[in-house]
Amino acid sequence: MYDVIENTIRNEWFKGHEATVNEVDGMTVINFNKPKDSTYAITYIFKDNMVFISGDVGSAVYRLTWKAQLGTFSDLNIGYFTEKLECSSREKFEYTQKCIDDAVREIREQFLEGENAELEKDREALNNLLHELRHLEDVNEFFVNKAAWEAAGTNIGERQFDSDDAQDYVNQSRQYSYSICSYLIGLKMIEEQVLSNRMAV
Template sequence: MDREDETKKYIRENWFKDHKAVLTKHGDLEVLDWRKPGTCCYAVRYVFDGDKMYITGDIGEALFWLTWKANVHSFNGISTGYFMEKMRAFSDDRYDFEKNEAKSRLIEWKNEILESNYPLDDDYDEEDNWYPERDEFIEKIDELICEVDNCNTESMWAGIVNSEPYNSFISEYDCDYWEWIYSIGNETSARIYGYIVGLQMASEQLKESEVEQ
């Protein structure tokens, strides 16, 4: 089970365990209230207005512009990536900064550079110090990896990357670093997963209610 599936499972079993779906119509608008009765904890309100959807509540606010007429059942099976493409505004960061993921990617880059720039054979002896630049590279990349612990958001990490001496060091080894390094710790915000899970659980509930009636 990958992180997305694990997060969605956690949301189902913890955030929305006792939530109930209430769907009402107000002219051309449909309003879905998704909450646990008697509390606003993890409560979400979805407003469907033609090809637009507005979300408010305890897990943030968002605006979606869609290419279809929105309703509670029209998001079943949607991928997270496509859902995020339709999101035009969000009150929080779209991505959480996952430190372990960022460190893993930097360690991978470190090994790639060592292998391509400073290859060692079986006769290598550390005392010979064939590559003094190698030790300098290792020292600098390890410092950069340690900086990850000081970051909690994508913007904080971008600040580290853009600062000196790190920016000059990174660009020296990869002039196209901007294509990948800023996003190395990005993991989709749990709140966005929450929006999808809420819609899908509400759809399931409402369909079950229709069958029972």
């Protein structure tokens, strides 16, 4: 799913963006936008180990465990980078029906395998559970958590859909939001532009 998000951000949101880098009072200020167009414009400010982000895709603050500078982001994955997030004006996660359906499918395979699949009452209990998980009032964090944790304690054969299963379901039902992904993807695109230009000089 991240590949789909990255493709959208690179080829739609940030297509045609150009990076301008300036050093100001010990800070690195990077503007990343289309010339004369503020759509999906984003500004990064590096100060010591801090990264400050603002623009059309929201605002965020990251506290890194290394000095913030170009050339240090290309190998990062979204999970590791997001661990450094201190605050953001946008939601960290999005809950989509596809993610929920995938999570439900995995639960079904996990609990309806082997001998448990022969237990009719347990199959009925699981199907009721899956119905609750799939038919949410809204695809957002509150209702995903509500459905999962209300289901905790449901007996399926010799197993129980417990709190760990509920948390697994919550984790599987979400993806990093497009805005959160765009912060790292933007940095990688800037590195690709700026560092390749420096090497060409």
